[in-house]
Amino acid sequence: MRRSRRVGHQPLGRWQDRLCHECRLFFTALQFFTRLPIPGWVGFRPAWLQHCTRYYPLVGWVAGGVTALVYGLAQSVWPQSVAVLLSMAAGLVLTGAFHEDGFADVCDGLGGAVSKERALDIMKDSRLGTYGVTGIGLMLALKFCTLNALPPLGVAGALLLAHPVSRLGSAVLIWRMRYAREEGKAKPLGHRMRDQEFAVAAACGGLPALLLILAGILPLAGVIWAMAAALAGSAWIAWVLQRRLGGYTGDGLGAAQQLSELGCYLGLLLVMA
Template sequence: MPGWSQYRQYAQYQLQLFLLALGFFSRIPVSNKLPYSSERMNKAGRYFALVGLLLGALCGLLFIALSQLFSSDIAIFLTILFSLLLTGCFHEDGLTDMADGIGGGMTTERRLTIMKDSRIGTYGASALFMTLLGKFLLLSELSEGLLAGAFMSLSPWTENNPLAGVFCIWIIAYTLSRAVAATLIFDMPYVSDPQGSKSKPLAARQSLGELIFIILSALLPCLLLKLPILCALIICAFIFRTLFKNWLLARLAGFTGDCLGAAQQLMELLTYLLLLALLNPASAVAIG
């Protein structure tokens, strides 16, 4: 039987992996004395979704505080700005690189070469602008609808507290989108140059146990939702992952770190869009 010291060492090891993931995927300071290796960084990818949960919670709390001082639109704008600073535009950078590469390259080799270029082209700039604009518009309408009582509630726990509903949207979108992006590592080949890639530590495939952990992490905040909304989000995430995976295989024969960033951004947008459709009483979707 494992002793208490072994459990403690295991818990300490997992905490170190989480902090490595937090330091890699955000600008939140972590100790520079954390043990580091490529193997540890690869295993830290299992906490991608939980890092999203923490970032979403911070953004949600900031929105609640800002909404006491400013209009909903201003609070959304400042919270999005805070989110960009919090992550160092990590995922947005991946989206712009992927858009430039796939939009501007006619062959797989050319696409990968363009994606490694740090300069932003027309495709990348357009993708970044439309994504940020989409986030602002969707979050603005969601928050205004919930705060005005015009939308149906997300769950029984948020019916009498619309601010809690907006908070739930932040953590659900941030967690689910990162989980979907992380699961692409499980069954797709890595096609970028591992020696020159910022995502080299995440290039190795995940184990089945790590995949299950990521999925369970994504479901954790989603359990706050009403069952029909929960089921709709899961189906949407599965369909998006399948289509995006096949699209990447057709154009790149695999994934790069930039593709994971793009997957996160697109899935986040889809989450807001689907929630808006499900919560709006004018929608044809009936929520029990």
């Protein structure tokens, strides 16, 4: 009897270990892509960076939740335009403008007709040039205009949808493309995601869409257009990166996230304006 109890407890132990490992992967992604502190028990191993990207869209749940909460609180006190700006500011603080910086670097690196090596050197430079300043300025302005044009409930829904979906757009690049640099901040992420890992990312990125539709916060047609536009943005930057650099970079992942996020807002606006 004692032996059967010990055997019976082994599967539970394995499941507990597996769950703990998946939690560690999520917190590793959260630490890498945001400024949020993580519990001390998580620890760190470089190998975790190679597999935490499956939870990249789940980090978008956190970013979307924070920005939607800030918008909701601010909108109850100030005009919608102010609330939208405050929600955008909260997102920038939360992530340290990580993705926006990548988008600006891609604009600088690929804005001119330069070689692959020169483009990569430009993208490594911490200074911003004309293309980068212009690109990120237009990106932020378009985000503000599209969000401000949505009804109040639609703004909250858009934030909750766009942040996970746009991070799924970046995960697609890791899944289907090779890393273009020999070294760099994203080099630990520069491995091909396995199909099973991408399936987890797709579930994390797609579930909010389903929940928002079922809750009546966003219309089905709006979500379909939003996800189609997000996919188009991700596909376009993937094509540009492949043609110019032969693969993705960390900055390219940031650009994919930004274009996919904007695509979500534009797609929703087509239906909800």
